[in-house]
Amino acid sequence: QSALTQPASVSGSPGQSITISCTGTSSDVGGYNYVSWYQQHPGKAPKLMIYEVSNRPSGVSNRFSGSKSGNTASLTISGLQAEDEADYYCSSYTSSSKGVFGTGTKVTVL
Amino acid sequence: EVQLVESGGGLVQPGGSLRLSCAASGFTFSDHYMDWVRQAPGKGLEWVGRTRNKANSYTTEYAASVKGRFTISRDDSKNSLYLQMNSLKTEDTAVYYCARAYCSGGSCYSHYYGMDVWGQGTTVTVSS
Numbered sequence: 220q221s222a223l224t225q226p227a228s229v230s231g232s233p234g235q236s237i238t239i240s241c242t243g244t245s246s247d248v249g250g251y252n253y254v255s256w257y258q259q260h261p262g263k264a265p266k267l268m269i270y271e272v273s274n275r276p277s278g279v280s281n282r283f284s285g286s287k288s289g290n291t292a293s294l295t296i297s298g299l300q301a302e303d304e305a306d307y308y309c310s311s312y313t314s315s316s317k318g319v320f321g322t323g324t325k326v327t328v329l
Numbered sequence: 330e331v332q333l334v335e336s337g338g339g340l341v342q343p344g345g346s347l348r349l350s351c352a353a354s355g356f357t358f359s360d361h362y363m364d365w366v367r368q369a370p371g372k373g374l375e376w377v378g379r380t381r382n383k384a385n386s387y388t389t390e391y392a393a394s395v396k397g398r399f400t401i402s403r404d405d406s407k408n409s410l411y412l413q414m415n416s417l418k419t420e421d422t423a424v425y426y427c428a429r430a431y432c433s434g435g436s437c438y439s440h441y442y443g444m445d446v447w448g449q450g451t452t453v454t455v456s457s
Contacts, residue, residue, distance in 0.1 A: 220392070220393070222373070253440070253441045253442070255442070255443030255444075257374070257443070259374075264426055264447035264448065264449060264450060265366075265374065265426075265428075265444075265447055266447075267431060267443050267444060267445040270431055270433065270442045270443045271433065271441070271442065274433075276431065276445055306373075308373065308374050310374075310376075310443060312440050312441055313440075316390055316440055317376070317390050317391075317392060317393075318364065318366075318376030318379065318390075318392070318439070318440060319376060320366075320373060320374040320375065320376060321373075322373055323373035323374070
């Protein structure tokens with residue numbers, strides 16, 4: 220199972236919106252509505268931000284939203300804040316039932 | 330407080346073995362699928378494997394990179410998850426996290442809903 224493809228880095232100014240893409244295949248992202256997104260600050264464990272493509276767990280800011288089109292899922296962060304600077308990973312259900320993460324995206328707040 | 334605490338990491342020589350443990354507290358452990366995820370130094374997240382819950386026969390899945398060398402098990406009576414690692418390679422060097430499946434609609438399936446509680450991680454270094 221190959222890793223899902225994410226851009227290495229995305230940046231934006233405070234208050235702006237940014238979007239991180241996550242590209243897979245019809246055997247993972249494109250075939251199921253089970254895409255999750257995680258935020259990871261340096262030296263910390265990942266945090267679940269989005270599940271089932273666009274659902275937010277309790278306590279996650281509504282500035283984070285998810286969507287999907289075809290084989291590509293996206294995470295949008297609106298009203299970018301300094302605390303959003305972190306690494307972000309997508310993950311998807313796969314036809315083999317094995318797990319797979321994206322390659323990771325470093326978000327920089329300018 | 331909902332919590333996962335890993336232990337058992339350390340330095341091991343190539344070809345050696347190590348057993349990681351993950352102690353759960355503050356939630357009904359037996360309801361949840363549980364996963365192991367690792368992160369090599371300076372690298373991204375890599376899924377290692379998963380154990381399903383009793384209702385799904387405690388079946389397991391493994392990444393191709395560890396299949397045949399690693400074994401995941403759980404003891405619901407002790408609220409504990411384990412990762413037995415054999416034939417270790419230098420490329421297994423990483424921080425290992427245990428993680429709890431998120432629940433949606435009454436089901437706690439990590440491959441559908443992701444993982445919402447993570448341990449602090451335990452470091453495994455494979456080196457001679």
